[in-house]
Amino acid sequence: MSDQIDKMIYEVFEESFEIEKEQLVPEANIFEDLGLDSLDVVDLVVALQKKFNVEIRTDERIKEIRTLKDLGNFIIELQAEGLH
Amino acid sequence: MRRVVVTGTGSISALGNTMSELIHSIENRVCGTKKMESWNQYKGLQSLVAAPAELPDVKIIPRKMRRSMGRMSLLANFAALEALESASIPKETISNNPRFGCVAGSTMGSAEALNDTFETMLPDHDLTLLKSMGFFKSISHTVAMNLAQYFRITGCVIANSAACASSLQALGTGFDLIRHNRQDIVLCGGAEELHPTVTGSFDILFATSTKYNQSPEKTPRPFDKNRDGLVCGEGAGILILEELEHAKKRGANILAEVIGYNTCGSGDHISHSDRRAMVQCMESALADAKIKPSDIDFVNAHATATLQGDNEEAVAIHTIFGNKTPVNSFKGYLGHTLGASGSIELSIVIDMMNNNVIYPTLNLDNVDEACNMINHVQTKLNRKIDFILKNCFAFGGINASIILKKYEGINE
Numbered sequence: 346m347s348d349q350i351d352k353m354i355y356e357v358f359e360e361s362f363e364i365e366k367e368q369l370v371p372e373a374n375i376f377e378d379l380g381l382d383s384l385d386v387v388d389l390v391v392a393l394q395k396k397f398n399v400e401i402r403t404d405e406r407i408k409e410i411r412t413l414k415d416l417g418n419f420i421i422e423l424q425a426e427g428l429h
Numbered sequence: 430m431r432r433v434v435v436t437g438t439g440s441i442s443a444l445g446n447t448m449s450e451l452i453h454s455i456e457n458r459v460c461g462t463k464k465m466e467s468w469n470q471y472k473g474l475q476s477l478v479a480a481p482a483e484l485p486d487v488k489i490i491p492r493k494m495r496r497s498m499g500r501m502s503l504l505a506n507f508a509a510l511e512a513l514e515s516a517s518i519p520k521e522t523i524s525n526n527p528r529f530g531c532v533a534g535s536t537m538g539s540a541e542a543l544n545d546t547f548e549t550m551l552p553d554h555d556l557t558l559l560k561s562m563g564f565f566k567s568i569s570h571t572v573a574m575n576l577a578q579y580f581r582i583t584g585c586v587i588a589n590s591a592a593c594a595s596s597l598q599a600l601g602t603g604f605d606l607i608r609h610n611r612q613d614i615v616l617c618g619g620a621e622e623l624h625p626t627v628t629g630s631f632d633i634l635f636a637t638s639t640k641y642n643q644s645p646e647k648t649p650r651p652f653d654k655n656r657d658g659l660v661c662g663e664g665a666g667i668l669i670l671e672e673l674e675h676a677k678k679r680g681a682n683i684l685a686e687v688i689g690y691n692t693c694g695s696g697d698h699i700s701h702s703d704r705r706a707m708v709q710c711m712e713s714a715l716a717d718a719k720i721k722p723s724d725i726d727f728v729n730a731h732a733t734a735t736l737q738g739d740n741e742e743a744v745a746i747h748t749i750f751g752n753k754t755p756v757n758s759f760k761g762y763l764g765h766t767l768g769a770s771g772s773i774e775l776s777i778v779i780d781m782m783n784n785n786v787i788y789p790t791l792n793l794d795n796v797d798e799a800c801n802m803i804n805h806v807q808t809k810l811n812r813k814i815d816f817i818l819k820n821c822f823a824f825g826g827i828n829a830s831i832i833l834k835k836y837e838g839i840n841e
Contacts, residue, residue: 363492380493387561394557402557
């Protein structure tokens with residue numbers, strides 16, 4: 346499941362932020378390595394909501410995300426919560 | 430007061446992405462109007478024609494700069510790149526110069542971005558899927574803001590929004606900023622983008638051309654007896670205005686001198702053209718330039734091919750210039766590029782002035798009797814042009830006229 350989630354997250358970064366495939370590795374920092382800023386995070390949230398059919402706009406955990414791995418873990422958490 | 434000259438021009442429109450493509454198309458009497466096949470889906474839209482531009486590869490603009498640019502800002506950016514290149518001003522020399530400004534206008538922000546915002550939000554009254562850049566693309570100063578950000582302009586940044594007079598007001602404002610010693614160089618102009626809601630705004634007022642949907646190249650028809658309204662176009666025109674001594678000092682190629690400008694309201698009606706206010710606008714521009722009507726060699730009219738507007742402007746021009754001064758309109762080539770029309774068309778006029786040629790009004794086959802009191806240019810004229818006057822008249826009763834003089838270099 347994690348591989349599939351990573352693939353979908355990477356698609357978001359390619360489609361919404363024009364990030365090259367080679368840069369998309371789990372340890373990539375979305376700000377320092379991939380160049381996103383606070384305005385991009387607004388669009389990242391919108392894109393993730395669409396991609397994973399979740400509502401995360403006001404989820405405080407977003408503020409803690411730094412790497413693509415963090416993001417993958419966050420989505421896994423969300424999906425686990427959805428199962429309960 | 431200080432003297433102000435034009436040292437660069439750039440344009441993008443239905444007739445190409447450079448000034449040379451634009452002039453080449455006009456020389457060859459190309460009409461940019463096309464049938465908009467996809468517009469059939471809109472109930473009640475009668476005018477299915479427009480003059481669309483084709484954007485170059487936008488990815489040459491870095492994503493972070495591009496993300497806030499709607500279509501009109503992208504168009505402006507490409508025109509500005511050409512204008513700066515034509516003025517021999519490298520992009521990297523602009524930043525950190527508080528004497529380098531930007532004045533640019535449009536009728537409103539990006540119609541496409543506004544439309545996307547409402548289409549996302551309204552079906553379920555849900556804001557959670559709105560993206561961050563909708564605001565920056567939709568705001569009324571989006572063109573000036575994006576130009577200033579991309580070119581790192583740190584001087585005066587002003588956005589003019591006066592519908593079809595926007596970019597001529599931008600040029601007039603830039604002219605004022607330089608002659609009153611507030612700035613040395615100002616990147617000036619305007620941009621506009623096509624969208625069915627834009628054409629629709631005119632369509633519901635019965636101001637658009639509707640009879641030529643099957644023969645788009647025959648419309649719009651300024652001053653023609655078979656004209657039936659305007660055709661919306663899109664594009665951008667950017668001019669580099671510069672203080673004369675500043676331009677001379679850096680060895681710039683001077684294209685023309687700006688010598689007079691005026692803008693005024695009609696104070697009469699929001700959509701009816703008003704010959705009295707048009708006359709006032711042109712006369713005040715002449716007074717500002719300190720020249721007589723007989724000095725003007727050529728008038729580039731606003732003339733969008735609406736029934737009333739063309740008639741009022743012809744009467745107004747006749748009132749001041751009589752029936753000898755040649756008059757043309759470029760709307761038959763470019764459609765009405767609204768807020769961009771002043772700067773795109775003035776760029777063409779500058780080229781004409783320097784080549785001593787006047788291009789005819791396209792689609793003017795039979796002059797309407799109501800417009801027949803002035804000297805319409807129907808075939809290409811070759812003659813010396815030293816002074817020109819250009820008009821833009823906008824909804825809201827806002828008028829603007831500008832006067833240019835040929836720059837003779839060493840004789841000046």
